[in-house]
Amino acid sequence: MSDPTVQPVPTAVVEQVDAADVTLSNPKRAVIALGSNLGNRLETIQGAIDLLEDTPGIRVKAVSPVYETEPWGVEPGTQPSYFNAVVLVKTTLPPSSLLERGQAIEEAFDRVREERWGPRTIDVDIVAYADVVSDDPFLTLPHPRAHERAFVLAPWHDVDPEAQLPGLGGIAELLAGVGRTGVAPRADLELRLPE
Numbered sequence: 013m014s015d016p017t018v019q020p021v022p023t024a025v026v027e028q029v030d031a032a033d034v035t036l037s038n039p040k041r042a043v044i045a046l047g048s049n050l051g052n053r054l055e056t057i058q059g060a061i062d063l064l065e066d067t068p069g070i071r072v073k074a075v076s077p078v079y080e081t082e083p084w085g086v087e088p089g090t091q092p093s094y095f096n097a098v099v100l101v102k103t104t105l106p107p108s109s110l111l112e113r114g115q116a117i118e119e120a121f122d123r124v125r126e127e128r129w130g131p132r133t134i135d136v137d138i139v140a141y142a143d144v145v146s147d148d149p150f151l152t153l154p155h156p157r158a159h160e161r162a163f164v165l166a167p168w169h170d171v172d173p174e175a176q177l178p179g180l181g182g183i184a185e186l187l188a189g190v191g192r193t194g195v196a197p198r199a200d201l202e203l204r205l206p207e
């Protein structure tokens with residue numbers, strides 16, 4: 013997230029996640045992770061990206077390569093593999109509205125919530141919003157497990173190798189620490205940056 017047209021903001025620890033100062037003239041950068049392991053995974057992830065771009069107040073600035081990844085956090089062999097990608101956006105929405113838009117997109121793809129880390133048509137996670145740090149359970153920032161997930165760090169690193177996770181350090185170092193086992197780029201497949 014090193015776009016020079018966006019003003020960097022100092023790291024802020026906020027009790028209310030929407031304490032970040034966002035105005036039309038002061039858009040913020042955010043990092044969104046997408047994952048799918050049910051249905052047509054590529055089409056669904058592309059559809060979610062297109063719906064993000066169709067949202068007033070969100071512009072998709074970069075789309076990562078697509079990765080095929082082993083399900084994380086569950087018994088091996090119990091779920092289909094995931095497709096994962098990361099998009100960088102600029103947004104004038106406050107963090108809570110960005111999360112709500114992500115949840116509406118999950119609903120548009122009939123996401124069902126049954127078990128923790130269960131299979132899903134689409135998952136839309138807010139990985140980071142500017143440099144906001146928040147422990148609000150409704151929206152924890154940065155995402156509390158992003159730093160240990162190669163399926164987030166690897167695609168994010170492809171589109172922004174210098175990125176930092178506020179409070180946790182550079183994503184290149186975090187990725188080197190977790191390794192790339194079970195996370196493979198699908199060079200035969202491509203996601204589109206919306207026009």
Ligand SMILES: Nc1ncnc2c1ncn2[C@@H]1O[C@H](COP(=O)(O)OP(=O)(O)OP(=O)(O)O)[C@@H](O)[C@H]1O
Nearest residue numbers: 128129135136137138139149150151152154155157
């Ligand atoms: N950074 C965040 N991004 C998305 N959801 C978050 C975030 N922080 C907190 N949440 C909350 O987490 C709740 C559960 O989200 P979800 O069902 O997508 O979890 P999950 O994808 O199964 O697991 P994980 O949180 O480990 O990725 C949401 O209702 C949301 O309010």
Ligand SMILES: Nc1nc2c(c(=O)[nH]1)N=C(CO)CN2
Nearest residue numbers: 047081082083084094129163
């Ligand atoms: N490989 C992979 N594993 C997961 C994923 C995901 O997107 N990719 N999402 C999860 C809950 O967010 C749990 N486990």
